[in-house]
Amino acid sequence: MVTAEGRSRRAVFLELMESEGPPESESSEKSIFFSQEEEEEEEVDEEEDEEAREPEETGTVNPLLQPALTGDVEGLQKIFEDPENPHHEQAMQLLLQEDIVGRNLLYAACMAGQSDVIRALAKYGVNLNEKTARGYTLLHCAAAWGRLETLKVLVELGVDIEALNFREERARDVAARYSQTECVEFLNWAEARLELKKYIAKVSATVTDTEKGPGKLFKEDKNTVLNACRVKNEWLETHLEASIKEVFEQKQQLEDIVTPIFTKMATPRQGKSAKSIF
Template sequence: QPDDTGEAKETEYSNPLLRPALTGDVEGVQQIFADPEDPDGEKAMKLLLDKDIIGRDLLYATCMAGQSAVVRALAKYGVDMQDKTARGYTLLHCAAAWGQLETLKTLVELEADILATTFRGEKARDIAHRYAQTDCADFLDWAEAKQALRTLIAHVQATIADPEKVQGRLNKEDKSMSLSACRVKSDWLENTKEPTRQDFVDQKQHLEEIMLPIFTKLAMP
C-alpha cells in the first residue's frame, strides 16, 4: 500500500481509543467520550484527532480496519469526514485500498467526498482499481453516478429558482416543465429499488435532454 493508506505503525495501544476503535468496540469508544472527567469531550476528541507522522488520525486506521459501526459512532461527535492527509488521501481512499466495502458505504452515506483526489489526481475508485478491490471500485462508480444525477437535479432546481438567471428568458411553462422533470427524477431516486450505475447514467442523460432547450434559452445573450 502507498504510505498514506499503509497500516498504522503503532505497536502498543498507547492511545486508549485505539483498541476499541480497531476492534469494533463501539461501547468502549462511547465510554471514552462519556468520561465524566471530560464533560465536553475535549480529551477524547484530541485522542481521536491526534495525527501520525503522515497526517492520519485514528479514523483512518478505523477505516482501514473496516470498523463501520465505529466510524458511524465517531461521526456523531462531529468528526470531519472530508479530512485529507498532506498528500490528499481521504478516509475513502484508505477504505478503498484495504477493500473495506461496508466502510465505504458508511462513508458515502455520511457524505464523504467521492470526487476527492490525491496529489496524484486519484479518486478513491482509482485506488480501488489499483489494488484490484473490484467490489469497492464498482460501488464507488455506482455512488458517483448516483451523486451526478442528484447534483444535476439540484443544479436545475437552483437555476430555475434564480430570478437573475431566468428573468425574461423563461416563461411559466418552461419553469413548470423543468421543476416537474426534477420532481420525477427525485421520485425515481427515492423509490427505485436496486438501481444500477447505468440506470443513474440513463436518468441523468434523460434529464439533460429535457433541459437542453431550457439551458439553450438561458445561454442566449
C-alpha cells in the first residue's frame, strides 16, 4: 500500500517533467534528493501529480545539495578537492546520485538557476548531456524553469541543444510549453548559430573529402568555398551578440557562394582539357 506521504513525495519527483509546468513553489527542489530507500515502486498517475503537496523533509540529505542550491561553489570544490573532507571519496557518486526519474544533483542546480555551480561541476568530467528516464536533459530542465543564465552557460559548455525528450521535444519546445519567452528567444538564437555552424562544417567536408564529394572541383572554386567558410567561422567567433536575422543573413551569403559551385561540381564536364585538383 502506498502511503499519502509516499504519493506526495513521488509526485514531487515527477512534478517538473510531467506536469504542465514547473512547481509553483521552488522549495520542492530539495525533496528530490532525499534518501529514497523506502520509496514504493507503484506508478503515480497524473491526477496525483497535480494534487501533490510539499513532502516532509525527512531522510538523509545529499551533502552536496545545500551548496549546490545556494551557489556555494567554494563549498563544493572543497568536497571534491580536499582529501580531508569526509565526503571527498564519494563526491562523484553523490553528485550523480539519481532520483526515481533519473535526475542527479545537476538538475537541482539547474532548477535553482545556479549557473556558477553548473560551470564549476562541469570541470569534474560530468556528462552534461545525460538524460533522465524520459529523455530530459539539463537544458530541458533549465528551459522549463526559465533559468536563462543557466541556459547560456550550458550552451557555452557545448551541450546538445537538439536533444529530444520522450515527447520528441527540444529544450526550446519545452520552454515554449511552459511560456518561458526569454528562454525560447535565446534557444532560437542558439539554434540559428548551430545551423550556420553545421552548414559551414558540411560545406567544408564536401570540398575536402574526395570520396564523399559530389564531383570534381577546380582548385580556384575549392579555395573560394574554403575561404568563404573560414570567413563565416570568424564572423561567428567575433559576433557573439549578433541577432538571429544577422545569422541567417550570413548563412544565405554562404549559400549564394556555394550553391553555383556545387551545381558546377555535379555537372558533367565537356572534354578533358580543364585541370582539376583531383
